[in-house]
Amino acid sequence: MYDEMLKFVKDTLTERGGIKSKNIYHPFRNRYEHTKRVFKWLERIMPDCPNCDRDVAAIATIFHDVGYGGDEFKTHHAERSTIIFRKYAQDNLDLPKEKLEQIEQIILCHSDKSLILNEKSSDELVLMLEADLLDEEGALGIAFDLLSAGAKMPTSYQNGLLEIMSHTAHIMGQNPMKTPIAKKYWEEKKQLVKTFIDAYSFDME
Numbered sequence: 645m646y647d648e649m650l651k652f653v654k655d656t657l658t659e660r661g662g663i664k665s666k667n668i669y670h671p672f673r674n675r676y677e678h679t680k681r682v683f684k685w686l687e688r689i690m691p692d693c694p695n696c697d698r699d700v701a702a703i704a705t706i707f708h709d710v711g712y713g714g715d716e717f718k719t720h721h722a723e724r725s726t727i728i729f730r731k732y733a734q735d736n737l738d739l740p741k742e743k744l745e746q747i748e749q750i751i752l753c754h755s756d757k758s759l760i761l762n763e764k765s766s767d768e769l770v771l772m773l774e775a776d777l778l779d780e781e782g783a784l785g786i787a788f789d790l791l792s793a794g795a796k797m798p799t800s801y802q803n804g805l806l807e808i809m810s811h812t813a814h815i816m817g818q819n820p821m822k823t824p825i826a827k828k829y830w831e832e833k834k835q836l837v838k839t840f841i842d843a844y845s846f847d848m849e
Contacts, residue, residue: 646683649706652732653679662713662721669795670788675709678779682708685775685829692823693767700743701768704750705775707732726752760822774826782833785812786840805844812837 654676657663665673686705690696711724726748733744750769759765760773780788786808793807816834821827 660713685778689825692825696767
């Protein structure tokens with residue numbers, strides 16, 4: 645079931661022109677690949693919430709960014725993702741109304757990462773938000789910044805370090821996660837970034 649949904653998301657993003665970033669400095673970004681990585685992060689951290697409804701969290705994760713592309717300036721991508729999911733569910737899913745509504749609500753509010761620490765947030769919402777945040781941080785965050793720096797035609801290694809300090813380094817002063825496994829992964833990412841920055845700086849002395 646999930647594989648079929650992922651294929652639908654890939655095809656939809658491709659058809660709507662939303663699969664690749666429109667930022668000229670981020671030609672390496674692919675929203676379908678992001679979705680697959682977020683789905684993998686969800687699988688990694690889900691054991692912390694044994695009572696979580698796996699289908700709700702997984703389906704919301706798969707569809708959370710499907711709304712990119714098309715006329716992106718009229719509505720937020722989360723709203724478009726919700727509409728696309730609703731139509732897909734009507735045609736393809738046989739789930740209780742309350743589950744469908746919960747999935748829609750998670751998709752609709754997934755950009756508000758402050759909800760991770762909101763006591764009223766469901767386990768399914770928290771896990772989806774944590775999984776979304778864990779992608780493109782740590783090792784991939786460093787790669788993101790160095791690829792971005794390369795696209796800007798850097799004149800020295802210093803440009804790469806400045807890019808990292810302006811973006812990926814932000815994770816070192818925070819841990820926005822709630823569940824223990826997600827907290828552990830975030831701390832590991834923080835340590836990796838610190839080690840890399842220290843080594844990068846040392847090598848440039």
